[in-house]
Amino acid sequence: xxxxxxxxxxxxxxxAELGVTPPRPVPATVPATAADGAAPAGGVKAMSRKALQxxxxxxxxRRGLEMITTRVSDSIEQRRHEELDQLAVEVAxxxxxxxxxxxxxxxxxxLGSGAEIVAASxxxxxxxxxxxVNQELLKAELLAFRVQLDEVGDAIAxxxxxxxxxxxxxxxxxxxxxxxxxxxxxxxxxxxxxxxxASVAPxxxxxxxxxxxxxxxxVGFEHRFRGESSVILPMLETRYRALLEQHQxxxxxxxxxxxxxxxxxxxxxxxxxxxxxxxxxxxxxxxxLPVEAADGITWLREQPEGSLGSIISxxxxxxxxxxxxxxxxxxxATRLRPGGLLVAETPxxxxxxxxxxxxxxxxxxxxxxxxxxxxxxxxxxxFRSIEQRFYSPADGYHLPLIDEPGAPAWTATINEAFTRxxxxxxxxxxxxxxxxxxxQGAIESDRPVS
Numbered sequence: 001x002x003x004x005x006x007x008x009x010x011x012x013x014x015x016a017e018l019g020v021t022p023p024r025p026v027p028a029t030v031p032a033t034a035a036d037g038a039a040p041a042g043g044v045k046a047m048s049r050k051a052l053q054x055x056x057x058x059x060x061x062r063r064g065l066e067m068i069t070t071r072v073s074d075s076i077e078q079r080r081h082e083e084l085d086q087l088a089v090e091v092a093x094x095x096x097x098x099x100x101x102x103x104x105x106x107x108x109x110x111l112g113s114g115a116e117i118v119a120a121s122x123x124x125x126x127x128x129x130x131x132x133v134n135q136e137l138l139k140a141e142l143l144a145f146r147v148q149l150d151e152v153g154d155a156i157a158x159x160x161x162x163x164x165x166x167x168x169x170x171x172x173x174x175x176x177x178x179x180x181x182x183x184x185x186x187x188x189x190x191x192x193x194x195x196x197x198a199s200v201a202p203x204x205x206x207x208x209x210x211x212x213x214x215x216x217x218x219v220g221f222e223h224r225f226r227g228e229s230s231v232i233l234p235m236l237e238t239r240y241r242a243l244l245e246q247h248q249x250x251x252x253x254x255x256x257x258x259x260x261x262x263x264x265x266x267x268x269x270x271x272x273x274x275x276x277x278x279x280x281x282x283x284x285x286x287x288x289l290p291v292e293a294a295d296g297i298t299w300l301r302e303q304p305e306g307s308l309g310s311i312i313s314x315x316x317x318x319x320x321x322x323x324x325x326x327x328x329x330x331x332x333a334t335r336l337r338p339g340g341l342l343v344a345e346t347p348x349x350x351x352x353x354x355x356x357x358x359x360x361x362x363x364x365x366x367x368x369x370x371x372x373x374x375x376x377x378x379x380x381x382x383f384r385s386i387e388q389r390f391y392s393p394a395d396g397y398h399l400p401l402i403d404e405p406g407a408p409a410w411t412a413t414i415n416e417a418f419t420r421x422x423x424x425x426x427x428x429x430x431x432x433x434x435x436x437x438x439x440q441g442a443i444e445s446d447r448p449v450s
Contacts, residue, residue, distance in 0.1 A: 233259050240343055245269050247310035247341040254316035258284030258291045274299045297324060300331040310341040318346045318365050329381035339439040343432055351427035353394050374433050383435035390428035397426040
């Protein structure tokens, strides 16, 4: 086999690669007709063709050409596979991109045309605007409803509003129940027959009947501003139960509905009560409590001397005129046995917040009793070993002290001033005088020698 464009250099390279011995060159015969001595045109090409033809015809030549053909074919096949692999990778990438676009295409198909999308967006915008309008209308309706609720709360509980409505309904329930009990009691008692003799004077009212009322609803007032008995009663038990248990029997002077009497008796303490308010006493009696409706001073006058172990009065003495208070203390000192106990709890006017708040709030208070004044009156009545106990400081109003590490020295002066203000203005809101009657030995020593 030969190639018309294969030059001598290419043939030599192929022969060297294939290990073929090149043929010896045949000297060219110069035609005699060449006058200038040059080889005739086409002589070299003709010779090369002949050499290649002879190489191709030989066995070694055919083998070399086959090897060349095989190598060329392998190279072409390898490049083709590489290009096919690269093309397969690009096709896979394009396929993945198309698959990622499929959901978006489906969504676009569902939305429809561009005009439909614009129309859907406009409709959605209209719905959103409608929702905004409805929300504003609901806000206005809610505000109006809240205003109406506040008006209802102010109508039911003036100055307290909605938070005070439950306590007002509780007060109404208590008053209705009290009226119901009074009406049933009144209907059960037959009216006295008129006297047959007109000259007979009508019976005098009972001497233990309380004084005429001014029309002020003190029961409702106390229920609202003094606090719930469920809160006050445990506090009183904590303060005084163990003390009263050591001095029985106990008189609760001004017992009200008898909650303290009931609590003491539940713990096995012998306790009785007296109060001038018939309505509250009837409530206590309906519970089976030993409580009497009477003027407390009159009741004490009728008791034997030395018949009581202790007397407790909780927020009562501040309601007594000075002469009545002095008589109460004198009677208490004589009706208690030797070593008997008097507990008189009252608002503490030494704490100025009490004077400006709880004390002046109650129109039935007669005079604020300073701890020193009540102690003095107990001493004059004959009590010994008088102790003052203070409770319920208004610490919610206390001025905070400076307690910073490395604070300057002048902060101690500020803290001292704040402490004095806290004690004077926001001090304990209640105090109790705990006074003891002289024991038998002290009484004997006080008697004059005959």
